[in-house]
Amino acid sequence: MKFSKSAAYDPEFVRANMMGPNSMKTLEELAGYMNFKPGMRVLDLGCGTGLTSIFLAREFGVTVFATDLWVSATENYERFLSMGVADRVIPIHAEAHDLPYAEAYFDAAVSIDAFHYFGHEADYLDKHLAPLIKPGGQIAVAVPGFIEEYGENIPMDISPYVKPEYNFHSCNWWQSLWEKSPLVKNTVSRSLECCAEAWADWLASYNPYAISDREMMKAEGGRFFNLVGMTAERV
Numbered sequence: 001m002k003f004s005k006s007a008a009y010d011p012e013f014v015r016a017n018m019m020g021p022n023s024m025k026t027l028e029e030l031a032g033y034m035n036f037k038p039g040m041r042v043l044d045l046g047c048g049t050g051l052t053s054i055f056l057a058r059e060f061g062v063t064v065f066a067t068d069l070w071v072s073a074t075e076n077y078e079r080f081l082s083m084g085v086a087d088r089v090i091p092i093h094a095e096a097h098d099l100p101y102a103e104a105y106f107d108a109a110v111s112i113d114a115f116h117y118f119g120h121e122a123d124y125l126d127k128h129l130a131p132l133i134k135p136g137g138q139i140a141v142a143v144p145g146f147i148e149e150y151g152e153n154i155p156m157d158i159s160p161y162v163k164p165e166y167n168f169h170s171c172n173w174w175q176s177l178w179e180k181s182p183l184v185k186n187t188v189s190r191s192l193e194c195c196a197e198a199w200a201d202w203l204a205s206y207n208p209y210a211i212s213d214r215e216m217m218k219a220e221g222g223r224f225f226n227l228v229g230m231t232a233e234r235v
């Protein structure tokens with residue numbers, strides 16, 4: 001797959017702000033299943049350093065509420081100013097179970113490489129995320145996961161690195177979870193094509209976590225990992 005939009009960003013800026021597999025490329029692919037229109041209000045949940053928030057504002061002309069726990073609103077605001085998007089990207093420091101937004105406030109929500117930290121909980125989607133989206137609005141999530149579902153029996157080659165509590169699951173696992181929700185419909189869960197490339201970009205960065213992930217990815221050898229991309233519509 002060609003990432004013509006992501007390719008327009010300074011690779012050094014992207015590398016310096018990555019927190020996992022290349023989130024811009026992941027979002028560019030996932031956005032192919034969505035319908036963003038200028039002026040829409042979009043929640044970017046677990047935005048980290050806000051690479052995806054910057055991408056959404058610049059590429060689609062939407063207003064983004066860049067929401068994160070580990071990265072402060074002040075740090076993100078400075079980045080948004082430096083990237084010339086501070087008028088359209090609002091930095092918010094919040095916990096995913098205590099989001100400070102009105103119900104039906106957003107036209108869409110995206111969450112890249114963050115939803116597995118909280119969204120694996122059976123009631124998370126219905127209790128915390130879906131109510132914030134307008135009827136007919138879009139929800140898109142990408143999470144690291146597995147090609148097959150292993151439950152507690154993670155294959156030996158990767159079990160030293162990936163624990164069950166990391167909440168890595170298959171496309172089918174996530175699909176079943178969302179299909180139980182009365183608040184969303186038309187759920188589709190698919191393996192994202194960008195998986196290998198997004199991971200390779202992360203491993204090539206100088207982030208200490210990326211450096212320590214290199215050993216895990218060598219053991220994984222392209223056999224188990226997946227990037228699960230889910231989309232659904234708010235009822």
Ligand SMILES: C[S@@+](CC[C@H](N)C(=O)[O-])C[C@H]1O[C@@H](n2cnc3c(N)ncnc32)[C@H](O)[C@@H]1O
Binds near residue numbers: 071094
């Ligand atoms: C691996 S980073 C990914 C960041 C960014 N989306 C990206 O792809 O580069 C995971 C992000 O999830 C956020 N996160 C994890 N648990 C959270 C929670 N309970 N509430 C809000 N954000 C959370 C963290 O703050 C962190 O920035």
